[in-house]
Amino acid sequence: MKSDSIWYSNLSTGIFEVDIQHSNIDQLIVLLEEARGEDRIRESLDVLIQAIEQHFKYEEWRFGNNTTKMNQEHIKEHRRILRKYNDIANMVHDSNAKDIKKEIVGMIKIALMSHVKDFDCKFFPETD
Secondary structure, rough: OOOOOOOOHHHHOOOOHHHHHHHHHHHHHHHHHOOOHHHHHHHHHHHHHHHHHHHHHHHHHOOOOOOOOOOOOHHHHHHHHHHHHHHHHHHHOOOOOOHHHHHHHHHHHHHHHHHHHHHHHHOOOOOO
């Protein structure tokens, strides 16, 4: 199945490492969309959430001393998204993953797209 998930990385922050990580997250979303079977869906979701968590940690480490790029609001947004994704993962682990996969992928995409537009592109301008 061909997926049209390569969207997250289309919003460039202008910071190579961050944009590469966004692209990698895109690929993990594609794997989740294409996953078949309960165990594979759950595993793909867990790997995706781990990658997003590592990405947020990288941003906070890399830009932690620059309060115009990594302010408390940005860090709180990272925590909010991770809480939401962990709630989603718990929901998937407690229910029929195949039945809710499309809804879950949609929620993940919306949250990440909003985060990149509202935080990453704002705080990591391409002219940086």
